[in-house]
Amino acid sequence: MSLRTQPGPYFGDFGGRFVPESLVAALDELTAEYELAKNDPAFAAALMTLHMNYSGRPSIITEVPRFAEYAGGARIILKREDLNHTGSHKINNALGQALLTQRIGKTRVIAETGAGQHGVATATVAALFGLECVVYMGEVDTERQALNVARMRLLGAEVVPVKTGSRTLKDAINDAMRDWVSNVDTTNYIFGTVAGPHPFPAMVRDFQKIIGEEARKQVLDLTGSLPDAVTACVGGGSNAMGIFDAFLDDPDVALFGYEAAGDGVETPRHAATITKGRPGVLHGARSMLLQDEDGQTVDSHSISAGLDYPGVGPEHAWLASIGRATYLPITDDEAMSALRLLSRTEGIIPAIESSHALAGTLELGRALGPEATILVNLSGRGDKDMETAGRYFDLLDEGAEQS
């Protein structure tokens, strides 16, 4: 049986629709319209034209031998989603959902964002399609990703800093859902990751699976065989599902998702949902979740705003439960040192999110040895992270001098 393109709403025991009744009609409409669009060659053609002439697909792959020296000599190949227009894989999904919004005939879009990459992608497609755009972003994230706030505003979007709860991505999703409940007649919710109620997990995966479909062929062309392992960072998990999907039915290709371990999974300050969480319901789906014994969501922590989320997409929870993919934690420090290593060895500055995948790959390469080939999804570029990186390394360098 193929593991690919599971249609939802359920992925094994995970997924579903745990939402207020007010949203069911909108989710039904979106599901029905997406099913039509999926089977409409004109929709696929319009999306492919945008990919080729607007966002710059196919994205290239880059082999990184100088970086690979630190990974036990394994052959390491990056899928360069960082080179997409707007700087990450998020544009793939935003373009698809904007086309769908146009098809449904709605004029206003809303989005949640953590690192700001999905917000920027949504603001970008809203500008391109002439849609009104409101982006919800936790107040903490507006501060640590100020550059992306400015980008969204320049693109004409309204950015709403969310001041409730932990003031991060989870609370931004809460407020976006409240907006959607109130304005569903005119508004489509462009959800940024493979979480949330059906149809979002399956639909967002479908809009992102082009990453793996391209990369699978590119790696075959370059090396003559499939990679031994495919790696990606996992917050909600859209870039990981995007690159995993094409390999799900290749049993010899191991799949590794790297979660944000913050200060360490042995501390309370992390975002390692699959590693440390339990099944539960959050934001419309049953999945793995960081929660206390009462089912209250526990605040997550990560230096990376894009991975700072206490939930994860239900398809990842399923892939973990059946053992098809392995999820491992990467600390802030491990990610930041991989960020610096790729910058210095290859002249590529990765996003802090993607640096979690790089850090995991360094360890994996050492374990697999020099014969192995590892494909890494470099999901975003690090320009947005210069303030965080500057602060982090300045402190580190100062500390190093003192010691």
Add this chain to the structure above:
Amino acid sequence: MTTPITSGAVSTVEHTIARKRSEGGGALIGYLPVGFPTLTDSIDAAVALVANGVDIIELGLPYSDPVMDGAVIQAATQQALANGFKLRHGFEAIRAITAQVDAPVLVMTYWNPVLQYGVERFADDLRAAGGAGLITPDLIPDEADDWMSASERTDLDRVFLAAPSSSDARLVQAIEASRGFVYTVSTMGTTGARAGVDAAARILVERLRGVGCTSACVGLGISTPEQVREILGYADGAIVGSALVKALTDGGVQAVARLALDLAAGANNIRPASAPR
């Protein structure tokens, strides 16, 4: 440890609503969250609601991600959580309230706390504490198999929501799945006082009646005796939440009691008393 099956017993919530209708009015349902501003105050406030004419208590369990709630209830429940609210306080509050007053106590809760507690265990403990059932804002009947069987076994009410956007087929599903009443969402939005109650509420109640609903209570945005009176002209019950929470926030238990008394005046003598419908 399981409660014996008492299938066929009349829901005390339905019974209360029917009695109010036969007396020429309708049911006034008051919402307050447990643990706000303190556990004791929340119990006293709920008791004061009933003492001042509220017919059914909707006791909210604070939850970290309340997507159906507006600013007032979010602030109150966030404070309750910061003060250390635990699920067991919910059961303690139900015990304390039902020991003092006769009104049925429904619990309003998002689904994950029930799931983590264990659906069957939650139903048993709710029943044992004297609770009447659950209002589940983020659980639709499509996902409610476990709760349907647990509530059947323990004879608890299940209140599902109907929204202006719901299809007729979904209204029928909500009516068939619900026991107690159907929570009729007055407007497309979250909880919070609004100046006028949407015409959508009346239309939705008419649609529910058209597909056989005999117990429809309207909630969201209701804050004044006039609105209660208007709604009870066509619906079986009116649910007030944020206005009561705001009164509790601003003026304590006394202010809640005063508002409840005002609201209750709107819930009585709307039409001549009649046989129960």
